[in-house]
Amino acid sequence: MTGHQGTGIVVVFYRPDGECVRNANRLVGFGCCVVIDNTEEARSASELGLDDRIVYVPNGQNRGIATAINQGIERLIAAKCTTALLFDQDSDPSPELLTRLPRLLEVELRKGGRVAVIGPAYEDSRLGGVAPFVRFGCLKLRRIQPTGFEPIEVDFLITSGSCLNLAAWRDIGPMEDTLFIDFVDLEWCVRARSKGYAVLGAPTLRLVHALGGEPLRIFGRTYPSHSPVRHYYMFRNAVALVKRSYIPWSWKSTELVKFPVRLVLYALFMRPRGSHLHMAILGIWHGLTGRTGEL
Template structure:
């Protein structure tokens, strides 16, 4: 058994899934239906229109929460988690609508949480390694260091303490949800998972990468290659949120100085790549600049024109 033997009193915690939709296609709906056949599944739909679950093709087993507008990934995750808490679940596994989790994820990650709870270990989150074939294959886990990230190969049969995990595929220990607090609504989309992980670790909780669980996951749109390296590309609007939120978080005293130092190195590189290499260069540059400006002034929430 990975990660040490379970004690006799440790049992698999009641586990549910929260999936965030945004303009889902038929494949996204089918993935949610398959998930609902194996565990309780809450689908939070951020699509800017209200449709019935049956109109979408969702199974009756899915708990469907349509927002009728894009309220952001943070708010949608919070809604899904709160629905699972109301249902008496102990663990919430988060998914983007296009995530392809392996079967092992649904047993291995909750059992990491179960072992932690049985031993009195304060583990807030456990997550898989992820594989994006378009970028660099299996991504390493990371810790914050001065001016760089420490990259840790996802190897071995023990969980690895890390500084943050991406939200999709991660497993939240709901025992500590109220102690840590919900995802930050005002960030809307980018750096939501990072801010929550930082908050959790600063309150004395652990964030664990689980190296023997691997999930396929694509970051962003079609990547661009610069000097032989692939960078995930996004829309101008996503770049607005990325740059706005990184500037806003860098101004906070609560964020680690090690992380800030790394972002200071990355920022000019990102500006060059995301403003001068994609198509629609003017649009990307305008939204990046607006994001920097709004982040500096502390203007968060959903993007508003003007």
């Protein structure tokens, strides 16, 4: 099976294992495939076992998810691609998703829609199956079930599995390098919407995607878990975005409500507790004082 004309694919590596390489190799028949490798130790494509049709860019350092995506997209634009599918290294998209998502984007653009990005609903069995799409609401996110056949307007999509309209890339601008990792997708989607572009969820398509480490189960509820360093970026970038005028107050209110709850959860239930709490508080401090980039 071959991909849609004009489709390119960007996969971001960070210390990939054999399964990650196999996932990337499966993508070469679906479009121009670029792998950006943020692993600190640079290796060649042949050492990794990558298909020689893949454009491989070893950074030799962790430059963050935003920079890696920007690098990949610039290569796709140079190769005259019109759409870009983005994946994490552990994503294993179905052939249906790889072929249908760019076509859905094309259909919406032909209707005259100003669309920045379209993405599937993601499925994480550890967190209870198919996740709803999200719209911002006062003090609480509004969860939209992925039902029906028509694309659904949403406020943001996670990066992995999303399909970007590259004709809008220069107008919206690249992903924000200084955020490094967390909330990169949210900030870009909000910026796209502030410039009059739609962000669409495709309710008929699914991407199996593991969000974070082994989930935390507390009082019957399930929460994604991350490393202390990831919690640093989550808190720092959330604070940084709360300070920005173009970020809607509906999202800010939701985050401000979640802040104390998350701090209590990390302090009481995450191991090592001190490390998680320390990194979260450091993140808040750096967000308040304007520190960005890599920790």
